[in-house]
Amino acid sequence: MNAHHTENTIAIGDTEIVHDYGPFDAGAPVNGVSHDGRHVWAALGARLVAIDPASGRTVHALERPCDAGTAFDGTHLYQIAEARIDRIDPATGHVLHSIPAPSEGRDSGLAWAEGSLWVGEYRERRIHQVDPDTGAVLRTLNSDRFVTGVTWVDDALWHATWEDDESELRRVSPDDGTVLERLRLPEGIFVSGLESDGHRLFWCGGCDSGKLRAVRRAGAAPG
Numbered sequence: 001m002n003a004h005h006t007e008n009t010i011a012i013g014d015t016e017i018v019h020d021y022g023p024f025d026a027g028a029p030v031n032g033v034s035h036d037g038r039h040v041w042a043a044l045g046a047r048l049v050a051i052d053p054a055s056g057r058t059v060h061a062l063e064r065p066c067d068a069g070t071a072f073d074g075t076h077l078y079q080i081a082e083a084r085i086d087r088i089d090p091a092t093g094h095v096l097h098s099i100p101a102p103s104e105g106r107d108s109g110l111a112w113a114e115g116s117l118w119v120g121e122y123r124e125r126r127i128h129q130v131d132p133d134t135g136a137v138l139r140t141l142n143s144d145r146f147v148t149g150v151t152w153v154d155d156a157l158w159h160a161t162w163e164d165d166e167s168e169l170r171r172v173s174p175d176d177g178t179v180l181e182r183l184r185l186p187e188g189i190f191v192s193g194l195e196s197d198g199h200r201l202f203w204c205g206g207c208d209s210g211k212l213r214a215v216r217r218a219g220a221a222p223g
Contacts, residue, residue: 149194
């Protein structure tokens with residue numbers, strides 16, 4: 001189905017799976033996903049692993065608790081662990097700084113943009129903009145669906161949903177959370193962590209399947 005604009009101006013389309021890797025670590029769930037410009041990072045509960053996106057091979061691993069979203073600011077990884085967010089040296093795995101997570105353990109996705117962390121709150125259907133140094137909540141956006149992964153593509157804020165056995169990728173306004181675009185996932189495919197490669201692909205954690213998938217809008221040219 002080609003994307004089109006409905007009366008409420010929401011662009012709707014479908015996605016197709018480009019890569020499907022895993023499961024990793026004996027089927028450990030993928031709790032978060034990030035991209036450092038070279039590798040895709042997946043949070044597998046007790047390990048953060050760096051994966052070669054061309055082959056799906058694990059090239060580096062950090063023994064760290066990682067219960068939900070993962071982000072990268074160009075230098076450091078950020079990882080939700082229980083009720084805190086750790087800033088991590090990706091080379092050594094050392095925790096350099098920690099802040100309280102805004103939802104006290106009910107957090108889901110994590111992204112970095114505009115000098116801030118953007119944190120999903122799953123069941124409350126919210127996304128919080130958070131100061132990475134203090135943990136102060138700067139802004140809160142509301143959604144009408146459970147929020148799993150969160151990412152930015154250039155100036156566009158996207159989040160994944162998973163509710164009633166359906167998953168979507170949604171582009172929303174960073175000002176008020178208004179839904180601007182919806183991309184539907186194939187039936188039976190659910191998304192936990194979400195990250196963009198900065199171009200045409202979204203990397204999606206496959207929840208309890210333990211898989212990592214790259215998806216793009218159906219019919220889009222590779223690139």
